[in-house]
Amino acid sequence: MQPLLSAECLSKNYGHGDIFRDVSFTVDAGETIGLFGMSGSGKSTLGRCLIGLERLSDGRVLFEGAEVSKLSERRLRELRPAMQMLFQHPEMSMDPRMRLCDSVAEPLAYHEGRERSDVFSDLLPLIAAVGLRPDQFSCYPNQLSGGEIQRAMMVKIYSLSPKLIIADEPTSMLDMSVQAQILGLMKNLQKKNNTACVFISHDPQVMLAMCDRIGVLGEKTFRVMNAGEFAGYAADLSV
């Protein structure tokens, strides 16, 4: 069976040296793969490259067999809803001058050519599923907490029925209890929708809780480990 996403020999440099090099892995439908690495190891950049938000220096990414970097702008835009991204700073990931209801309904309203209010009423079950109240969506992002915005973000992302989500340290800015809630929620939604996920984090505990396999970005090396192997590796790290 063809994997949902396959990364082949990816590398990226900014002119003053490699950010990462020779990164290869595949993601199957519904699977969660982790990307682990220290600060500055290029995890976030790799995440952005995977869905074509940033250009690769070398290598290619195949999404359902189509090479992402070779697609025309138009074709890429059509493909984009299937690959979504959850960001590190919840307070920055929603337009500060838009009410959440507008932000959340915007992509679907655009793609289907419908009114936002109309789309928003379709999203009510999803809003209930992430544990928010519809009236909270009349707020601006600065009026809600990080955890609440991250939930709202999940509504926005899942409204597009993605096949793959790149989660770029989605919980690193949240406190422990909220972190657990958000991770639980992500797992549930993923299972229900059979969504694949590339989970980026520098926290081994979170990795082990979320991922089936884990790719470790070291200095100029990349290795994919299974959960057991990674547990050993993480234990060595903490000593």
Place this chain on the structure above:
Amino acid sequence: MSETGTVARIKIWQSNVRGADWYYRLRQRPGLQIVFVLLAVVLIAAVFAPVISPQDPAAQDLYGKNQWMSADHWFGTDYLGRDLFSRVVCGLQTSMAIAVTTIVITFVIGTAIGSYAGYKGGWVDNVIARVIDVFLAFPSIILALALVTLLGSGILNMIFMLSIVQWASFARLMRGQVLAEKNAEYVLSARAAGLPGWWILLKHLMPNCIMPVVVLATMDLGHTILTISTLSFLGLGLPPSIPEWGSMINAGLDSMRTAPLNVIVPGLAITTVTLLFNLAGEGVRDITDPGTDAEGSL
């Protein structure tokens, strides 16, 4: 803070109208309120200048020239016996009409070019940025003088020339704003959602980048009025038949010692209006930026 003040603050905080934020900050600044009221008076006076001016600004009375202030002539009369108050009010209309038109044109052109360059990046941005640099490298008044000599005087030429001189500063500011904002996560999120570039630019980047440009526009209104007066003072602005502050000062220079009002009245008018626009510009910045404190601002 008084209890009612606290209650009012909480109420505003709870309301979901974003405008409440700036309304609250405006209410904290009585000085700024006065500036806005005065500015409103100036704008109304500019629009209704022919109605407000008690006499025909061009009517001469050689027997009553260079008079001091009186009930008949509030600001006195000039060296040809024309009513200075009427001339100042009509001059306001001329200056405001030119300044506002210029600012609207430069605002639209500058933000459009600047935001396109900033968002597009790459060689397009490089080319536009260098063009902006070239325009900013000219001293604006020299460039204006050169253009006036080339084109001749007149209101339309004046607007055209001022627009050429000023669009670049708007474009540069907008470009910088968009550059700073375009990699923000909400913009990436919009791109990831498959929204097209023009949509992201218009619906997300513009609203988040425009405020500093609005502040610049407000301040530049005063600046433009000053430039118009400077050019007219040098005899390069508008034909003498149109009442204008700079040319009024120029014409009054000869009789400055015997009839100082000829120079003082239009001079004070220029100072006041420029000052009001500068204060209003700073005020707009203060009330739209949640980071500023009422302390130390108007």
